[in-house]
Amino acid sequence: MAMFAFGLFMPERTKGIPPIKLIVFGGVAFPVVVLTALSVYTAAVGGKVDLGRNARAEGREPVRVNVDGVMWWWEVEYPQADGSTVKSANEIHVPAGRPVEIHLTTRDVIHSFWVPTLHGKMDLIPGRTNRITIQMDEPGVVRGQCAEFCGLQHTLMSFWVVAHPPDEFDAWIEAQRRPAAEPATPELVRGRDAFLASGCGSCHQIRGIAEGSANAGGEIGPDLTHIGSRLSLGAATLPNGIGPLSGWIAGSQQIKPGNRMPSYHHLDGETLTALAAYLESLK
C-alpha cells in the first residue's frame, strides 16, 4: 500500500524505475519465496497438531470418548475396558493432562465439533467417523459449540468440556456408571411417577428406574440418569436447577423452538415441581 501511495502522491519519483522490474520482483519473485516457505511451514505444523498421533508415538494411549451429534444436542459415550459404555450428554469429561481421542459421528445432519480454546474444528458427517484429539492441561471447564450450520437451533447447540484432576476422573466415571438414585422423599417419588406416567421414558432413559419398564428406555433424547450432576440444560441453553428444569419441561418449545421435545405445559404446578425436583436429585 505504501508502494501505491508512493506512485500516487510522488509521481515524479517513480518514473525512473523500469516497470518490468517491479512486476518481476514484486509480483513473482517475492510471493513465490514467501509462499513456498509458508506452505512448507504449515505442512509441518499441521502434522504436529495431531495430539493423538503424538501421544501414541510417546507410548501413551489416549482416553477414548464417542460423541454423536444430534439436532441440537450432543450424546457422549465413554467406552470402558470391559466393553460396556457410560452414556451422558452435552458434557465431555476428561482427565486433565491426558490426550482424549474423540470419535465423532452424527445421527442426522452435518455438525462440527469445536472447542475454540483447545483445537480447530472437525465435522461430524453422516456415514463417517472422524477423529479429533484434545487435551486439557489443567482442571477446569471450557465451552464448545457446533460450528457447522445444522438447522433451526444451530445457535443453541453448545457443550462443555470438563477436566478433572487425573485421580478424580475414574471416580467420576464410576459415579456415572451407577444406576439412578432411588427417590428419597414422597415428593421425589411423585416426581418419578410423573416421569413414567407422562411418557418421558419413550424418549429418555433413566437407568435403574422401574427396571424393565418399557417407559424408561427411550434413546431419542439425552440419557437422564445423572441429569442433576450436569452443568446446564438443553445443550448449554439454560443453567441447571429445579427452576430451569421445570421451565424447560413446561416450555421447551418457547425456550428452544423446534427442538424435538414437546412442551409439557399441561402438567399441574405441583407435579411439575416434583418432576423437576426428582430430576435434580439424580446426581
Place this chain on the structure above:
Amino acid sequence: MTHIDEARAVHPPPPPPAPPGLTAAWKAPEGLGRLKEVNNTFIGALYIGTGMMFLVLGGVLALMIRYQLAFPGNTFLTEEQYNQVFTMHGTTMMFLFAVPIMEATSVWLLPLQLGARDLPFPRISAYGFWCYLFGGSMAYASIFWWLAPDSGWFLYVPLSSQYSEGVNNDFWLLGIGFIEISAIAQVVEVLVGILKTRAVGMSIDRLPIYAWYILVTALMIGFGFPPLILGDVLLEVERAFDWPFFDATRGGDPLLWQHLFWFFGHPEVYIIFLPAAGLVSTILPTFMQTPLVGYTWVVLAAIATGFLSFGLWVHHMFTTGIPYLSLSFFSAASMAVTIPTGIQVFCWMATIWSGRPVWKTPLYFVMGFLFIFILGGLTGVMVAAVPFDWQVHDTYFVVAHLHYVLIGGMVFPLFAAFYYWTPLFSGRMLSERLGKLAFWLMFIGFNVTFFPMHITGLLGMPRRVTSYPADFGWDTLNLISSLGSAVLALGILVFIVDFATHLRWGKKAERNPWNAGTLEWATALPSPDTGVRSVPIVTGHYPIWDNPHLPEQIQRGDFFLPDSPQGRRETLRTGSVDARPEQILILPKPSWLPLLAGVTTTVTFGVSIFYMWTLAGLAAAATLVLILAWAWNSEIVPEGETEVHVGRGVYLPYYTRGTQSHAWWAMVVLVAVDAAAYGGLLFGYLYTWTVSAAWPPEGVSGGLDAGTAGVGAVLLALSAGAATLAPFADRADRRFAMIGLFGVATLLGAGGIWYLLALLLESGFDPTVHAYTALVWMMVIWPAGHIALGMIMTLFCMSKAAAQPKGLAWAHAVDTTALWWGWSVLQTLVSLSIVVFYPQLV
C-alpha cells in the same frame, strides 16, 4: 505532444447524421413493444438495472442481519426467519447480483468496446435476461411468505434434503438452478462475440484487456456452473423422487454434494473477481493517462488464475476429515493462486508508477478496491493455511475475509465502472461531489462493518448464529459492525440518488469525457441505438490514443458497414485470431419470442417447485415450441446478393457454414459446457464407487444385461455415423440425402433409447433403494435425454429442409444438430462402458 495529449485536444465538428436505412434498422420499437427489443445494449442496460435491484434487495437482508446481531439476545427475528434471511442474503448476492451483473456489464459494454453493432446472438441474451429477471424474482419472492431457502447458501445435505420438509429449498434448487442456465446462455453469447465480432485489425493480441478477462471468465462459467447444475438436478431428484444420491443411510455420500458445490463455488469467486479486475485494468490507465503496463503479463495472469481456481475447491472442506496430505496439496494450490493475482496487482502498481493520477470519482473507487482487496488477499493466504483454517473456519473471520474479497474485489470496481461509463449510457455525467461522498461513505462504512469481524471471529463467534449471550465479549464489536453497515448502506443510497437525479439534471457529457483510449469512447454520447456508426480499423490497444481522429472518422462513416440500405441489422464477422473481415452477419430484429419463452420457462420451473408435473410438462412443451419457432426464422439469406461491398473496396458474403460460422462455434461451446455437466455426473458415479465398500453394493437385487446394452450401443453408434454424414450430403446440395440420413439417425436413435429403457427396466433396479441404483439410472437416462432432444433437432432440420422456406437456410441447423448428436451418442457409450461393460470385464 504525445498522442494521448493530442487526443485531448481534438474537438471535431458535429458529425453528419447516420443514413436513414441504418437508423431505421436499429430503431427500437416504441411503447410496450420496446420489450420486444433484443439489442444487447438495451438488454444489457435492463440487465444491469435488475442486478442493482437485487443488490438493494440483498442489502436489505444484510441490514436485517446486522440489526439482529447489533445487540446480544436480540429477538428482532426468530431462528426460523433469521436462517432464511442469511441464506437468502448469500444466495441473492452471489447468484442474483454478483455473477449476473458482471455478465450484464459485459453484454452491455462489449459490443461498444469491440466495435461490433451487436453480439452474434441477441435473442439468446434477451432470453437469458428474461429468465434471470423472472427466475430471480421468483426465488427471492419466497421470503415475502417466509418460505425461503433456509439451509445456508451452499445448501449442505442432508440438512437440505432429508431434514428439510417444506418447499423452501426447492425454491433454491429450481429458482437458482434455472438462472444458472441463463448464465450459460450469456457464456455462449460473449465467448462467440469476443471471438467473432470485433473491429477489423483487433487481432487477438490487441483485444481490449477487459475482453480478455471476460473471455477467461466465460470459460470458467462454462466449466464451473455445469457441475453445480448437475448437483442441483441430483439434489432436486433426491428431494422430489427420493433417489438417494447423497443419503448416507442408503449408500450415498453427503460429501459428494460438497465436492460438486465447491468445484463450482471456488471458481465462482474468480468468476466474480476477474471481470471486476478487467474493469479496473480498463479504468486505471485512463485516470493515469498512460497505457496499462504489462498487458501480456496481465493476460497470462488472468488465464493462470482461471486454471488454478479449479484446483483448490477442497480448501472449503478442510474440516471434513480428509487426510492431511491431501489438504496440504490444496493448501499449497490455494497459496499458488495468489501469485497470478499478485502479478496483476503489481501491473496496476507499475501503471500507477508510470502515470500521473487524475483524481476523479472512478479513480477513488479503484483505489478503494486496491486497499480492501489486498487486505482480503492477505487474510486469504491466512485461511489457506490448514491449521489456521481449522480454527477460523465457519467463524466471523471467514465472513470478514469473504466480504473483503468480494465487496472489495467486485463492488468497488463495479461502482468505479458506474461512474466511468454512465456518460455512455445517458450522455450525462454523474456528480463528482455526490460520487466522492458515496465513495467515502462506502469505504468507511465497509471497513467499520467488516474489519471488526476479523476480531469477533478470532474471539470464537461462529457464523450463522441467531444470537449470542452478552458475556462473551462479542457485543461491542457486533454493535460497531452494525453501525458501519448503516453507513455503507447510506453510501449506496447516495449513489442511487445521484443516478436518479443525474438523468434529469446531470451535466451533459462531451464526447470522450475522460480522454480514454478504448474504442467505446469513440461513439457519440449517449451511445445511439445503431451502436458504432461504422466498424473501424484499429491498430493497437488504445485506438483513440493511437489515432486521435478515429472518432470523427468513425462518425463520418469512413469505415465498414456505414449503411444498411435494406434496413437489416448487420455487423461484421471477423477472424477469431487476426480479426480480418470475413462475413456480414445478419442479426435478428426485435421479437416477442425471447420474452414469451422466458415466461414459459419460468412457469416450467415455478410449478415444479410445487411438484405440479403435468403443468410443468405443458409449459416445457410451450417453451420448446417457441424456441423452435425462433429457430425456424433464423439463418436469413438475402436472395440475389452473394458478395456485397461493405466499404473500402472490401466485398463480403452474407452466408458461410462450417467451422468459420458463429453457429458452429456456439454449438462447440454448448457441447463443452454440457460435457462439464456430464463430467460432474461421471465424477459423482466414480466418487461414490470409490468410497463404497462394494460396487454393486450387497443387498441390491437385479443386474444389468450386457446384451441389451450392447444392442443399444451398436444402434446408437450407427445413428451417429448417419448423423455425421448428413452435413456432408447437405453441403453437396443433396438435400434429400441429408433428410434421409437424419431420418435413419432418428430411427436408430429411437431404437437405441428403447434398448436403454429396456436395460433399466429389466435390471430390476429400483432407483430409490440405493445410491448405486439411483446413479445407474441417472447415468443412462441423462444421455438418453440428450438423444431425445437430438431427435427433436433432426426432425426440425428435416422439416425445414423439406419445406424450403423462402429467404431462409438450414445449414447451421444441420451442422449443429450433427455435432449435438455425435456428442450425445459419445456420452451414452461412455456411460454404458462404465456402468455395464467395464464391471463385467473385470
